[in-house]
Amino acid sequence: MTDGGRGTLAEETVASVVRPEIRALSAYAVARLDADDNASAWVKLDAMENPYPLPDAVKARLSAALARVAINRYPDASGEGARRALRRALEIPEEAGLLLGNGSDELIQIVVSALAKPGAVVLAPEPSFVMYRMDALYASTRFVGVPLNPDFSLDRDAMLAAIERESPALIFLAYPNNPTGNLFADADIGAIIEASPGLVVVDEAYYAFADASFLSRVPELPNLLVLRTLSKVGMAGIRLGYAVAAPAWIAELNKVRQPVRVYPTQTNFVLVRVNDANRVFDGLKARRILIKNLHGWHPLLTNCLRMTVGTPAENDLLLSALAELEPSSGSASGSTRGPTQ
Numbered sequence: 001m002t003d004g005g006r007g008t009l010a011e012e013t014v015a016s017v018v019r020p021e022i023r024a025l026s027a028y029a030v031a032r033l034d035a036d037d038n039a040s041a042w043v044k045l046d047a048m049e050n051p052y053p054l055p056d057a058v059k060a061r062l063s064a065a066l067a068r069v070a071i072n073r074y075p076d077a078s079g080e081g082a083r084r085a086l087r088r089a090l091e092i093p094e095e096a097g098l099l100l101g102n103g104s105d106e107l108i109q110i111v112v113s114a115l116a117k118p119g120a121v122v123l124a125p126e127p128s129f130v131m132y133r134m135d136a137l138y139a140s141t142r143f144v145g146v147p148l149n150p151d152f153s154l155d156r157d158a159m160l161a162a163i164e165r166e167s168p169a170l171i172f173l174a175y176p177n178n179p180t181g182n183l184f185a186d187a188d189i190g191a192i193i194e195a196s197p198g199l200v201v202v203d204e205a206y207y208a209f210a211d212a213s214f215l216s217r218v219p220e221l222p223n224l225l226v227l228r229t230l231s232k233v234g235m236a237g238i239r240l241g242y243a244v245a246a247p248a249w250i251a252e253l254n255k256v257r258q259p260v261r262v263y264p265t266q267t268n269f270v271l272v273r274v275n276d277a278n279r280v281f282d283g284l285k286a287r288r289i290l291i292k293n294l295h296g297w298h299p300l301l302t303n304c305l306r307m308t309v310g311t312p313a314e315n316d317l318l319l320s321a322l323a324e325l326e327p328s329s330g331s332a333s334g335s336t337r338g339p340t341q
Helices: 003-017 056-067 080-090 103-115 130-138 156-166 186-195 215-220 247-256 277-286 312-325 327-333
Strands: 097-102 121-126 142-147 170-174 199-203 224-229 240-245 269-273 304-308
Touching (some): 097 103, 156 186, 170 186, 215 224, 215 240, 240 247
Parallel strands (some): 199 224
16 A cells, blocks of 8 residues: 555544544644754743743752752652642632642643533633633533623623523633733622632633732632632743632542653653543654554553653653643653643
8 A cells, every 4th residue: 555545544534533623623833943943042922931030049949949859759749848838928728729730721621621521511701711612622511702892801791691591510711811911800700700600710820910819719709719820920841830719629620630650661661651642642743753652452551652762852852742742741741731821
């Protein structure tokens, strides 16, 4: 069979087995500089990063802290030390539950996955952060977008009507909104929380720039979850997000958060179990990285991938690609997927 024939068969197979809504998608575009590009020659203003490096005193404290880390051991999956520090620094109420994630992106995915039962609806105003819609689609959950007013303010009446009509399990409200940058009126947010039969996520990724927050109201609003990230305050590289809600919500969401498991090896390869082996394999191949997909070989190898140990440069490329494709791989590789809020 010619290569062209194989390509045609592959396209036919893809068309028959991949969900049509996935095939219709375009990948989330994240601009990257080529290896030959001089990064210092670019003015990088596309990812809402803090343009200033951390102060030397903070760098010194980070270096000292890193030197004390048992880097040869797996980290505490609960992140208890980080959670204590966040509670102290940000005055997170003790009676509220707190969940950490690899940036707010992973937490959005966790919330959608936990609530994606048959017939569930995810609702959000639009335009807003694209991953609300995308994660709903990945979870085979119906997404309903409610247009903002022409001045980008929240259309309160339309939102309340959609809540009445759709009875959504989950509502996302970016506060301030991305990409429009404006802050919705608190009274409108409050009315939506009160009217919602399910969970309302107030996504405060840009809270540091806005003189407004719903964090202190978590104890009084049982269906409110406040979502935040440290990415916009100069620490995008550590990919730390956190969710604050009633302990009952956090207990259920924590069940969905999965680490990427790497099995011990005495060879020149490692066996890794991920959330979706086919998606990760295809994503790596699209980045010109070839590994072995063992999913489907045997029930014990469900969602397993086999990766040969390459050169340090090749390993870095692999880990970087995995961090984009598999949100939970941040536990193993130190980073996470590409989309940035």
